[in-house]
Amino acid sequence: MSALILFDFDGTLADTAPDLAAAANQQRTRRGLDPLPYEALRPVASQGARGLLRVALGLKAGDPDYEPTRLQFLEDYAASSTVHSKLFPGIQALLDDIRQRGLSWGIVTNKVTYLTLPIVEFLDLTRDSAVLVCGDTTAHAKPHPLPLQHAAREAGFSVDRCVYVGDDLRDIQAAHAAGMPAVAAAYGYVGEDENLSTWEAEACADTPADLWAAIQPLLPRDVR
Numbered sequence: 001m002s003a004l005i006l007f008d009f010d011g012t013l014a015d016t017a018p019d020l021a022a023a024a025n026q027q028r029t030r031r032g033l034d035p036l037p038y039e040a041l042r043p044v045a046s047q048g049a050r051g052l053l054r055v056a057l058g059l060k061a062g063d064p065d066y067e068p069t070r071l072q073f074l075e076d077y078a079a080s081s082t083v084h085s086k087l088f089p090g091i092q093a094l095l096d097d098i099r100q101r102g103l104s105w106g107i108v109t110n111k112v113t114y115l116t117l118p119i120v121e122f123l124d125l126t127r128d129s130a131v132l133v134c135g136d137t138t139a140h141a142k143p144h145p146l147p148l149q150h151a152a153r154e155a156g157f158s159v160d161r162c163v164y165v166g167d168d169l170r171d172i173q174a175a176h177a178a179g180m181p182a183v184a185a186a187y188g189y190v191g192e193d194e195n196l197s198t199w200e201a202e203a204c205a206d207t208p209a210d211l212w213a214a215i216q217p218l219l220p221r222d223v224r
Helices: 017-030 038-057 066-079 091-100 113-122 146-155 169-178 208-218
Strands: 004-007 104-108 162-166 182-185 203-205
Touching: 004 146, 017 038, 017 066, 038 066, 066 113, 091 104, 091 208, 104 146, 146 162, 146 169, 162 169, 162 208, 169 182, 182 208, 203 208
Parallel strands: 004 104, 004 162, 162 182, 182 203
Antiparallel strands: none
């Protein structure tokens, strides 16, 4: 039998933060404010509009300006989401190696389909991916287990033959709730003050080059 390795997208497979940060800074420019340094926005890139607008403008859900600003942010981001986004170094080689070993891989992200698909296609990930589950594919998003359970089912695997890799606490929580072991991608969009040991992931990868060594021991014994 084979196994399925599922990945979060932003901050795990793809380095999308530069385009996300640019869209957040566009909202500052619209208000006559200077752009923030990229380093201030990168740690919250996995949180999407919610995190980026909080850091860029101090806005939070429920504020009068939040929803119109969020919609403008999404419009700006959709128009320029593939300018600087790219796979992290070594990711393509990892995905090729997974396939050559007879294993399958897929993507489970909280990013909605209309924002995810153009980038996934731009990065040429659709050809070999076994499944793509976005934030609006199921009734719930991570940390709910449903997206991961749905991905496993769609790809033809039971959850005990899956491993999930992600760079956010919600990823680890979703994996455990779904009955999957999890790998924390420490190279992703993790804040400097974040203590990954509290996430209780089964393994941690400090760089993309460390991923296979972290993933392999968590796979079913018959495919290691």
